[in-house]
Amino acid sequence: MSITAVPGFDAAGVACGVKPSGDPDLALVATADRQPVAAAGVFTTNIVRAAPVLVSRSHLQSGQAVAVVLNSGNANAATGERGRNDALRMCELVGGGLGCETTDVLVCSTGLIGIPLPMVPIESGVPTLVAALGADEEAGHRAADAILTTDTERKEALAVADVAGGPSFRVGGMAKGAAMLSPAMATMLAVLVTDAVAEPAALHGALEHAVRDTFNSLLVDGSRSTNDTVLLLAGGAAGTPVIGPEGHAYHALVEAVTEVCDDLALAMAADAEGATKLATVVVAGARSGEDARQAARAVAASQLVQCSLYGADPYWGRVLSELGASGAWFDPERVDIAYNGITMCRDGVAALHDERAIEEVMAGREITITCDLNQGMGRAAVRFTDLSHAYIDENMGTS
Amino acid sequence: MSITAVPGFDAAGVACGVKPSGDPDLALVATADRQPVAAAGVFTTNIVRAAPVLVSRSHLQSGQAVAVVLNSGNANAATGERGRNDALRMCELVGGGLGCETTDVLVCSTGLIGIPLPMVPIESGVPTLVAALGADEEAGHRAADAILTTDTERKEALAVADVAGGPSFRVGGMAKGAAMLSPAMATMLAVLVTDAVAEPAALHGALEHAVRDTFNSLLVDGSRSTNDTVLLLAGGAAGTPVIGPEGHAYHALVEAVTEVCDDLALAMAADAEGATKLATVVVAGARSGEDARQAARAVAASQLVQCSLYGADPYWGRVLSELGASGAWFDPERVDIAYNGITMCRDGVAALHDERAIEEVMAGREITITCDLNQGMGRAAVRFTDLSHAYIDENMGTS
Numbered sequence: 001m002s003i004t005a006v007p008g009f010d011a012a013g014v015a016c017g018v019k020p021s022g023d024p025d026l027a028l029v030a031t032a033d034r035q036p037v038a039a040a041g042v043f044t045t046n047i048v049r050a051a052p053v054l055v056s057r058s059h060l061q062s063g064q065a066v067a068v069v070l071n072s073g074n075a076n077a078a079t080g081e082r083g084r085n086d087a088l089r090m091c092e093l094v095g096g097g098l099g100c101e102t103t104d105v106l107v108c109s110t111g112l113i114g115i116p117l118p119m120v121p122i123e124s125g126v127p128t129l130v131a132a133l134g135a136d137e138e139a140g141h142r143a144a145d146a147i148l149t150t151d152t153e154r155k156e157a158l159a160v161a162d163v164a165g166g167p168s169f170r171v172g173g174m175a176k177g178a179a180m181l182s183p184a185m186a187t188m189l190a191v192l193v194t195d196a197v198a199e200p201a202a203l204h205g206a207l208e209h210a211v212r213d214t215f216n217s218l219l220v221d222g223s224r225s226t227n228d229t230v231l232l233l234a235g236g237a238a239g240t241p242v243i244g245p246e247g248h249a250y251h252a253l254v255e256a257v258t259e260v261c262d263d264l265a266l267a268m269a270a271d272a273e274g275a276t277k278l279a280t281v282v283v284a285g286a287r288s289g290e291d292a293r294q295a296a297r298a299v300a301a302s303q304l305v306q307c308s309l310y311g312a313d314p315y316w317g318r319v320l321s322e323l324g325a326s327g328a329w330f331d332p333e334r335v336d337i338a339y340n341g342i343t344m345c346r347d348g349v350a351a352l353h354d355e356r357a358i359e360e361v362m363a364g365r366e367i368t369i370t371c372d373l374n375q376g377m378g379r380a381a382v383r384f385t386d387l388s389h390a391y392i393d394e395n396m397g398t399s
Numbered sequence: 400m401s402i403t404a405v406p407g408f409d410a411a412g413v414a415c416g417v418k419p420s421g422d423p424d425l426a427l428v429a430t431a432d433r434q435p436v437a438a439a440g441v442f443t444t445n446i447v448r449a450a451p452v453l454v455s456r457s458h459l460q461s462g463q464a465v466a467v468v469l470n471s472g473n474a475n476a477a478t479g480e481r482g483r484n485d486a487l488r489m490c491e492l493v494g495g496g497l498g499c500e501t502t503d504v505l506v507c508s509t510g511l512i513g514i515p516l517p518m519v520p521i522e523s524g525v526p527t528l529v530a531a532l533g534a535d536e537e538a539g540h541r542a543a544d545a546i547l548t549t550d551t552e553r554k555e556a557l558a559v560a561d562v563a564g565g566p567s568f569r570v571g572g573m574a575k576g577a578a579m580l581s582p583a584m585a586t587m588l589a590v591l592v593t594d595a596v597a598e599p600a601a602l603h604g605a606l607e608h609a610v611r612d613t614f615n616s617l618l619v620d621g622s623r624s625t626n627d628t629v630l631l632l633a634g635g636a637a638g639t640p641v642i643g644p645e646g647h648a649y650h651a652l653v654e655a656v657t658e659v660c661d662d663l664a665l666a667m668a669a670d671a672e673g674a675t676k677l678a679t680v681v682v683a684g685a686r687s688g689e690d691a692r693q694a695a696r697a698v699a700a701s702q703l704v705q706c707s708l709y710g711a712d713p714y715w716g717r718v719l720s721e722l723g724a725s726g727a728w729f730d731p732e733r734v735d736i737a738y739n740g741i742t743m744c745r746d747g748v749a750a751l752h753d754e755r756a757i758e759e760v761m762a763g764r765e766i767t768i769t770c771d772l773n774q775g776m777g778r779a780a781v782r783f784t785d786l787s788h789a790y791i792d793e794n795m796g797t798s
Contacts, residue, residue: 048723048731048747078719080732080748113716114749226720303702303786304794311795317512320477321625324447332447333479348447349479350513387702389788395703396710 001158002140006172008032008235009193012132013142016125018111018118019073024146026125029174029191029233030067030133034098037235039065040203041106042211044228050077051087052107053229059091059103063200066104068191068231069094069126070147072176075187076109076117077226086117093123097130108189108229110149110176144174147189150394151176153271157263161196161256163249169196169238171256175264177271187225188215190264196253197236198243205245206254207232214261217293218269218383219300232257269383274390277309279383280368283323286378291328293380298326299369306387312362316344323371330373338370400557401539405571407431407634408592410538411531412545415524417510417517418472423545425524428573428590428632429466429532433497436634438464439602440505441610443627449476450486451506452628458490458502462599465503467590467630468493468525469546471575474586475508475516476625485516492522496529507588507628509548509575543573546588549793550575552670556662560595560655562648568595568637570655574663576670586624587614589663595652596635597642604644605653606631613660616692617668618699618783631656668782673789676708678782679767682722685777690727692779697725698768705786711761715743722770729772737769 004011011029018025031037041060043053059065069090076083091105098105109117133139144154155175162168177188192207211230234243243249269278281299286292299305302322308315316337324332337345340361342353361367403410410428417424430436440459442452458464468489475482490504497504508516532538543553554574561567576587591606610629633642642648668677680698685691698704701721707714715736723731736744739760741752760766 046720046723047728048719075716078716078731078744078747078749080746082748113714113720114744226723303790307791307794310791313795315512317474317477320447321445321512324445324625329446332477345477345513347479348477349481350477350515387791389791391702392706392709392786392788392791395706396712 002137002144002156003029003172003174003191003193004135004137004140005158006170006193006235007195008237010133010135011140011143012129012134013144013146014125014129014132016128017121018071024142025071025073026129027070027143027146028067028094028129028133029143029193030098031235032135034066034100036064036066036100036104037233038063038198038200038203039106039231039233040200040207041229041231042207044225046226048078048226050075050109050227051079051083052076052109053227054084055087055091056106056108056229059106062103064104065106065233066100067094067098068106068108070108070189070191071122072110072147072149074109074111074115074117075113075227078114079116082116086119089119090122093126094130097126106231108227110147110187110189110227113226147174147176149176151271153267155264155267157260159256159259161252163252166241166249167239169194171260173260173264175268177268188228188268190215190230190261192232192257192260194232194234195237196234196243197238197240198234198253199245202243202245202250202253203232203234206250206257209254210258210261214258214265217381218265219297265383269385272385274388274394275385276388277386278366279309279385280381281384282368282370282381283373284370284379285373285375287329287376288378289380292378295323295326295328295371296380296382298322299371300382300384303387306384309367309386310388314339314344314358314362319369319371320345320348330375334374336372336374340368401536401543401555402428402571402573402590402592403534403536403539404557405569405592405634406594407636409532409534410542411528411533412541412543413524413528413531415527416520417470423541424470424472425528426469426542426545427466427493427528427532428542428592429497430634431534433465433499435463435465435499435503436632437462437597437599437602438505438630438632439599439606440628440630441606443624445625447477447625449474449508449626450478450482451475451508452626453483454486454490455505455507455628458505461502463503464505464632465499466493466497467505467507469507469588469590470521471509471546471548473508473510473514473516474512474626477513478515481515485518488518489521492525493529496525505630507626509546509586509588509626512625546573546575548575550670552666554663554666556659558655558658560651562651565640565648566638568593570659572659572663574667576667587627587667589629589660591631591656591659593631593633594636595633595642596637596639597633597652598644601642601644601649601652602631602633605649605656608653609657609660613657613664616781617664618696618781664782668784671784673787673793674784675787676785677765678708678784679780680783681767681769681780682772683769683778684772684774686728686775687777688779691777694722694725694727694770695779695781697721698770699781699783702786705783708766708785709787713738713743713757713761718768718770719744719747729774733773735771735773739767
């Protein structure tokens with residue numbers, strides 16, 4: 001299974017020489033007939049935006065696209081006017097190769113910040129890339145490989161949606177990110193395609209909804225990169241109905257897009273640099289959903305909680321302290337905290353528990369910390385990882 | 400030099416048995432005549448507040464105090480009703496020993512969260528502690544030793560203030576904290592005394608001002624503990640005038656209190672767990688002071704920036720990215736970033752620089768990263784440290 005499992009899309013991946021290692025570093029996803037289709041994107045909220053983010057946002061104003069070109073090995077971020085020209089040139093090269101408008105090509109980059117994009121390998125690589133486009137599974141795998149940086153595994157996902165009274169459709173995707181932020185790099189990219197027929201507004205709505213509970217609920221080091229981009233193209237090969245931003249078909253689209261984003265986010269967490277634990281913090285009983293998200297994020301972002309997990313120490317006192325500093329409101333003496341269902345803190349104080357059972361939980365790889373604030377109905381979950389020596393080693397230097 | 404260098408105050412420190420190691424763990428600072436004097440405090444903004452924080456805040460409503468009792472080895476946090484009774488009992492025991500009201504005694508605790516305070520050693524330790532009170536330098540050192548947890552060095556400071564037309568006065572202080580947050584612990588405590596004659600409102604104003612630019616501008620892991628407390632008692636031995644919250648004498652008080660807090664904060668940063676670098680990020684040219692503080696804090700809190708420093712890598716792209724994600728507003732293409740004066744980024748892109756000079760800077764222990772946003776007059780500085788293997792080792796477990 002790869003992104004080409006969705007009818008109507010081709011993909012390719014090649015090594016053009018941006019990465020000194022010679023690993024694959026240039027990828028392309030395009031409609032099979034090279035005609036524009038409905039497209040939407042969500043981008044980093046960082047005000048320092050990489051050149052490809054600026055160019056893709058501008059090109060998406062039309063609500064349509066033919067292709068997405070992506071390079072790894074260089075983020076084309078903090079590269080000024082030159083960087084914007086380089087990103088635009090990538091679109092122009094691909095448009096020329098595919099026979100479509102420059103503005104119908106979207107572009108993503110990932111890698112080191114602050115170094116101009118080497119355009120010689122890109123100029124010579126794009127024709128090879130276009131020539132390599134194919135609808136077979138391997139072509140999709142090669143595209144997914146060519147966007148990786150510190151990732152150790154290719155990340156792909158597929159969902160099938162059934163809509164009562166209409167044809168079923170597929171949503172496929174590929175992503176890179178050795179955590180929400182592949183830390184040395186800039187950073188997470190995902191491209192999704194579907195054969196549904198959908199309006200750009202519906203695509204955008206589905207994408208925003210899906211991202212909130214998946215990629216935006218994954219935290220490794222709390223940084224938001226200059227390049228984060230998630231794109232969704234709807235080719236329409238599955239046939240009518242046209243999906244607008246409401247109704248049954250829209251809900252099926254949201255569900256399928258969320259499923260794909262969730263699978264890709266999980267793959268990122270599992271591949272997080274140096275991580276030995278795959279953790280989830282669930283905050284329940286908050287006054288509001290926003291309070292719950294804020295509190296869950298504070299626990300997940302805590303270096304102290306992350307270190308505790310690395311040391312297999314169920315130190316719930318740190319979790320309680322981070323909840324208290326998060327800005328969420330609650331009564332500290334009504335909080336319950338459990339690790340994989342074993343309650344360590346009840347009503348804000350230590351709870352009696354089975355020592356052997358908690359030791360077994362902490363020795364495992366997957367740990368869910370559930371914090372019940374007992375104030376209301378707000379609930380949120382954030383995936384995160386522990387903080388290990390290997391994380392530091394990975395991020396000590398760029399060379 | 401110790402806290403007893405300020406005329407009118409006695410101190411003591413003993414080992415009572417809260418710490419299993421047998422190290423000193425109970426400290427007392429009291430007025431020499433056991434009479435109440437003007438007092439003020441600032442406390443953690445965490446809504447999960449330790450029992451001693453609740454009790455001290457309540458006792459400070461009168462604006463006066465005779466003594467501060469402090470224990471290390473146990474934070475008395477997340478201990479519920481029992482914890483509050485224990486904190487109150489500590490005040491009662493000290494009040495009994497000194498012959499003053501329970502409400503004139505303030506209390507601080509630092510150590511692990513979520514474990515009831517062992518009262519047997521406290522009950523037997525307080526009489527010994529009161530008997531050990533002395534005005535000599537060694538008595539002050541013993542008090543400063545008895546509040547340490549993972550600290551490797553005693554932290555004391557003294558400032559002398561001259562006021563035109565009035566007697567000079569002194570401000571002395573002691574603190575604990577192996578970083579803003581001694582991470583496994585809960586966490587930073589500081590007690591300051593002065594022989595100035597001052598109103599509680601003036602003390603509170605001076606303390607708030609001093610704390611903002613010192614303890615609150617120091618960041619190791621971004622966590623705010625359940626126990627953070629800074630107290631200031633004014634004994635008045637230096638004689639009139641009575642310092643109110645304005646005028647020359649007030650400014651002299653603010654300056655002297657800030658100097659002592661700054662010395663203590665620097666001692667904490669220098670003693671930060673596992674740190675190999677003592678870093679400062681200065682954000683200048685922000686739209687406002689608040690924007691500058693927000694941006695500086697985001698850079699200092701970044702695990703990626705911290706890892707870069709540990710690896711002696713001047714990766715300014717991460718600094719720029721964290722500024723952009725901080726919430727502060729600026730034009731990314733007007734930002735300059737320098738490490739110890741060597742400009743690595745100008746107008747948002749890489750700047751030519753002397754490779755050997757930057758290598759020398761990064762090899763050093765003290766590094767100042769200056770970020771000029773070129774938007775306005777807002778300026779802030781935050782001290783921080785790098786993220787090392789030793790930090791993780793220190794915080795993997797509580798046992």
